[in-house]
Amino acid sequence: MxxxxxxxxxxxxxxxxxxxxxxxxxxxxxxxxxxxxxxxxxxxxxxxxxxxxxxxxPLASARGMRGQTYTLGLILPDIRNPFFADILAGVNSALERTQYQLMMGTSHSHGPAEEAMIEAMIDRQMDGIILIGTTKYVDRLGHLARQKPLVAIGHHAKSNTDFDTVNNDDQLGARLVVKHLLANGFRNIAMLSLATTTSTILAERELGYRREMIEQGVGENINIVRSPQTLREVQIAARRLLGGPDRPEALFCWTDFIALEVISVATELGLSIPGDLAIVGYDNTMYCDFAQNALTSVDQSGELLGLQSARLLIERVRGRGEAEHFVVTPRVVARNSSKRRAV
Incomplete structure (x- = not known):
């Protein structure tokens, strides 16, 4: 034996x-x-x-049985967009002097992947979840928040009481872009937006663009082109818009990630920036400052959005029940890509 x-x-x-x-x-x-x-x-x-x-x-499983694991989940729609890196930096800064650890996943803006990731974070007893730029899960955010503390970045839901939101004033940001371009002599201003029916940030930016164009007396020039976010689809949409007979004088892109690709397409087509085409992005990421880009962009303080989302989530985990909706005031950071037109 x-x-x-x-x-x-x-x-x-x-x-x-x-x-x-x-x-x-x-x-x-x-x-x-x-x-x-x-x-x-x-x-x-x-x-x-x-x-x-x-x-x-500390053993996470043991802490989970006592009620907290001190882990937080963060779900990104895309790891290639540099703006999300700014948000992540803010979240990490907020957690530096706490016991909380961050676990991150990427959904690639794919509904089933996003849902599976959320369920996995709940199953692993994470204390709360930060969800960035969801376009697939919006109808179920309230249901999710009743299971787990939640903060949504890039989703306008002021009437919601179940979860917190962190945003910039997207409608104001778009209005500021139109005002900036008009002040620099551009009147035929188009907008390159994302092909989605569920993004509240896109709805707000498109609304701000439309309203300002109308109020400034150039409503007849309103032109919103929508494209999926894959680079190939963006290139196709940009070539169609910039290579056609009704090419706009200026193009407002819904994010820097897309605007930088539009700069590449415009350059390939032999267009000068801003001589033939002014371009403005949104997010004011680090790549805007590169000399070859010199991209004018709307600064919505990505790091601040991340800091505030982490703060709100920890408050939720600790028992705060009332919803908070934090809003950053955007500003236009002007660079060469929208420089004043020569008269």
Whole structure:
């Protein structure tokens, strides 16, 4: 008969060992881990010093059984869009001095993938979810928020009470673009938008573009071209618009990611920017400043959006019940791509 061997002792540091090293009770360490109310700064520093010294890592599954895992989910529609990197930087900055860890996934703007990712984050007992630019899950956000604390970035839902939102004033941003281009001598202004029926940010930007064009007396020049977000489809739409007989004088693109591709297409067609065509983007990402782009863009403070989304989500996790809807005021950052037209 083979004698059973005793199980191997785990090398993982326990909460009891942290307590012994810090010279405090296990209950005190637990309070620090839970960020319980009333814990003094000196006790917190002492316990955290022992955690760092012993390389203590709380077991996520055990914390989940006690009610929190201190993990947050972030779902991006696309990792290629540089604006989402700005948001991610803001979220990470907000979490630096907290116990929360961020887990990230990409949906590629695909409804079933987004839904599966959300369900996986719920199954893994994440404490809350930040959802960026959803266009497929909008009808179920309330249902989701009743299961798990939720913050939506890039979704206007001021009447909602189940979840928080973080946005810029998209309608104002589009109005500012039209005003800027008109002030620089461009009147035939078109807009390149996204082919979707569910994005509230696109609806707001298109509405702002339309309203400002009408109020400025150039409503007859309203021209909204919609394209899927794949680069191939954007190239096709841009070539059709810029190579036709009714080429606009200026083009307002709904995001920098698309505007940069339009600059490439315009250059291939032999058009000078802004001599033959002015181009304005939206997001003011780092690539706008590159000399070969010099792209005028609407700054909606991506890092601030990320900071605020993390703040709101943690407040939700900790029990806040009233919905908050944070809005950033946009501004136009002018560069060479929309420089004033020579008279």
């Amino acid at each position: 083979v004698e059973a061997k005793p199980g191997k002792k785990s090398d993982r540091v326990t909460i009891r060992e942290v307590a012994e090293d810090a010279g405090v009770s296990v209950a005190a360490v637990s309070k620090v881990l839970r960020e319980a109310y009333g814990v003094s700064e000196s006790l917190r520093n002492k316990v955290r010093a022992s955690m760092d010294k012993l390389n203590y890592r």
